[in-house]
Amino acid sequence: MSDSLISRSEDLRRLRDEGFELAIVNSQLVISHVPYVTANRTVEYGTLVSELTLAGDVTTTPSTHVVRFAGQMPCDAEGRPLEKLVLGSDQLQVAEGITTSYMFSSKPVPPLFYTDYHDKMTTYAAALSGHAESLVPTATARTYRPIPATVEGVFEYLDTATSRSGTTAVGECLRSRSVGIIGLGGTGAYILDFLAKTPAEEIHLFDPDRFLQHNAFRAPGAATLDQLREQSLKVTYFVDRYRSMHRAIVPHPVAIEEHNLGLLDDMSFVFIAIDHGPAKRPIMEHLEQRGIPFIDVGMGVSVEEGRVAGLVRATLSTDRPGSREAARARISTEDVALGEYNTNIQIAELNALNAATAVIMYKKQIGFYADTGGAHFSTYIVDSNDNINEDGTE
Numbered sequence: 001m002s003d004s005l006i007s008r009s010e011d012l013r014r015l016r017d018e019g020f021e022l023a024i025v026n027s028q029l030v031i032s033h034v035p036y037v038t039a040n041r042t043v044e045y046g047t048l049v050s051e052l053t054l055a056g057d058v059t060t061t062p063s064t065h066v067v068r069f070a071g072q073m074p075c076d077a078e079g080r081p082l083e084k085l086v087l088g089s090d091q092l093q094v095a096e097g098i099t100t101s102y103m104f105s106s107k108p109v110p111p112l113f114y115t116d117y118h119d120k121m122t123t124y125a126a127a128l129s130g131h132a133e134s135l136v137p138t139a140t141a142r143t144y145r146p147i148p149a150t151v152e153g154v155f156e157y158l159d160t161a162t163s164r165s166g167t168t169a170v171g172e173c174l175r176s177r178s179v180g181i182i183g184l185g186g187t188g189a190y191i192l193d194f195l196a197k198t199p200a201e202e203i204h205l206f207d208p209d210r211f212l213q214h215n216a217f218r219a220p221g222a223a224t225l226d227q228l229r230e231q232s233l234k235v236t237y238f239v240d241r242y243r244s245m246h247r248a249i250v251p252h253p254v255a256i257e258e259h260n261l262g263l264l265d266d267m268s269f270v271f272i273a274i275d276h277g278p279a280k281r282p283i284m285e286h287l288e289q290r291g292i293p294f295i296d297v298g299m300g301v302s303v304e305e306g307r308v309a310g311l312v313r314a315t316l317s318t319d320r321p322g323s324r325e326a327a328r329a330r331i332s333t334e335d336v337a338l339g340e341y342n343t344n345i346q347i348a349e350l351n352a353l354n355a356a357t358a359v360i361m362y363k364k365q366i367g368f369y370a371d372t373g374g375a376h377f378s379t380y381i382v383d384s385n386d387n388i389n390e391d392g393t394e
Contacts, residue, residue, distance in 0.1 A: 011116035019142030035132035035139035046071025186218030186351030188273030
């Protein structure tokens, strides 16, 4: 994707053809080997980093005139800091081996924005290298060295949302993980929607049912009438929808039962999003034995005095002391048709909330979100608007 982006985008292609060492790293444009002057009047080489604003697989007008810089404080040929260029310090890890130190601001006048990334990056490269060349005439950012091919990720197109927000390095904990979702009802479908936006190595879907008309009203997106007429398997329907973004979604059109529990053995994390209590018991026991963390989600919604009331909950089970026991005490495995989590009223926004709570809990558990409370159990009560969080001990 990165090589294709450079080839298809005229501004990036011009940068490459003019000899700049550019690459797309974690959805950001990186130009390395840019000469600049340090405070002691020596010439060093730094790295310029810019956000990328894309329309599919081509660049558009940059969304900001600001760039980041990895290197020391840049100076003029006399060793004086380039105060008009440097906006401020900026410690941000773009990727392993690339941590920016400063932010630069050089707004073009007019038209107060850069027309493309060639315009933007050559402006900043010249602002640095011009001073360096006065000390070392051979110093240049145009090396004409060959650019190696980039490694493709799981996304069909670059995740510029993460790079723009500055959370790329933090999100590294989401990579190299195989995540399973058991059940693609309302909540399970929204869990998939959220996970499809993460760089998870694989997302495995387990559900034997077909996607029918009632499913469309509690799932993300909008199914067409023709799609509903097809009565596709849920795993087929959702893989078709989300593989346009995430290419590593794996369908399993089966219910997880005693005979196929081994399908879960390679998972690093599992979401249980089924409402049949007895079916959960062997799954939970198997995951506990394998040391695999999981989250069970549930909804208990009913109509009371003409209004909808109830709760949604998420329960995390890990190998942390006390967590497994506490989770088992809070997850119903009984076959009670009208039990607290089996009334089967599903409403899209509550499904989405249930899924969001579970995915946030998952991301806390693996270190993406800060977690001062260590909650392993979270409940939202609809009628009172209360959020109840408890830790993972009995």
